[in-house]
Amino acid sequence: MDTRVFGHSTKVAFADAYPRQSRKLTHDLLDEPLLTLDALANLAAALPAESIEYNPGALPIGIAPEYVPASELGVVETIRNIRESESWVVLKHIEQIDAYAVLLERILGELVHIVGPRTGAMMQREGFIFISSPNAVTPFHFDPEHNILLQLSGSKTMTLFPAEDEAINPPIVQEAFHLGEHHRNLPWQEHFAERGTAITVGPGEAIHVPVKAPHWVQVGPEPSISLSITWRSEWSYAEADARAFNRTLRKLGLKPRSPRPFPARNRAKALAWRAMSRISP
Numbered sequence: 130m131d132t133r134v135f136g137h138s139t140k141v142a143f144a145d146a147y148p149r150q151s152r153k154l155t156h157d158l159l160d161e162p163l164l165t166l167d168a169l170a171n172l173a174a175a176l177p178a179e180s181i182e183y184n185p186g187a188l189p190i191g192i193a194p195e196y197v198p199a200s201e202l203g204v205v206e207t208i209r210n211i212r213e214s215e216s217w218v219v220l221k222h223i224e225q226i227d228a229y230a231v232l233l234e235r236i237l238g239e240l241v242h243i244v245g246p247r248t249g250a251m252m253q254r255e256g257f258i259f260i261s262s263p264n265a266v267t268p269f270h271f272d273p274e275h276n277i278l279l280q281l282s283g284s285k286t287m288t289l290f291p292a293e294d295e296a297i298n299p300p301i302v303q304e305a306f307h308l309g310e311h312h313r314n315l316p317w318q319e320h321f322a323e324r325g326t327a328i329t330v331g332p333g334e335a336i337h338v339p340v341k342a343p344h345w346v347q348v349g350p351e352p353s354i355s356l357s358i359t360w361r362s363e364w365s366y367a368e369a370d371a372r373a374f375n376r377t378l379r380k381l382g383l384k385p386r387s388p389r390p391f392p393a394r395n396r397a398k399a400l401a402w403r404a405m406s407r408i409s410p
């Protein structure tokens with residue numbers, strides 16, 4: 130039986146885009162038994178509470194604390210009733226559960242030969258599952274990981290912006306983010322809209338989301354389930370560390386040059402930051 134997740138044409142398209150360009154891809158995970166709504170409700174019950182981010186949404190405004198559902202039961206019910214619950218749930222670090230770790234490795238393993246020569250070994254491999262009620266919106270933000278979002282059920286439109294567009298993704302915000310001083314959400318301005326690329330995906334389709342490419346997401350009229358497979362690379366760590374080093378230079382009153390985009394490696398500033406971090410208290 131052919132159990133490949135990505136076909137030849139998707140691998141060619143991914144190789145053409147990685148790591149800088151967003152790209153619509155396809156996948157073959159729709160029959161995966163670990164990703165049905167029932168299986169995901171069980172996964173939510175098995176994960177530790179800190180790995181679940183959820184907004185139960187439909188709770189009345191004036192509910193007494195003793196009537197708010199306990200989080201584990203609450204999230205399982207929220208997932209099973211996702212069509213009506215006006216909620217969104219993120220199951221984080223699914224690789225904590227053995228069967229999902231195997232699944233994640235199987236999927237990422239198909240891309241190692243494309244990723245390795247460009248950005249080095251796939252490090253910090255992590256999976257996230259998003260279960261959302263119809264029409265849910267994720268606000269404008271960026272993420273520090275390499276990411277492929279695989280749509281499993283329902284549809285989703287992600288509007289993406291180039292990571293290098295510093296009018297949209299200001300260096301000062303990026304620097305603060307890498308030092309843990311700023312949330313990943315970005316300020317939105319209406320005039321950004323025309324510079325975005327909207328990619329709509331349905332079941333069997335996927336999106337390559339480049340490292341730190343700003344994006345916002347709108348779920349379609351049906352409940353949505355998506356799987357995000359993510360990894361970091363020496364290249365992405367170096368870019369982050371160079372940003373952190375720039376923060377130090379800026380505090381000294383300098384105007385540092387931004388890290389250069391791939392294929393530049395930004396090693397000098399990254400090494401300077403790593404040396405500094407080791408000697409500071």
Ligand SMILES: [Fe+2]
Pocket residue numbers: 270271272344
């Ligand atoms: Fe995101």
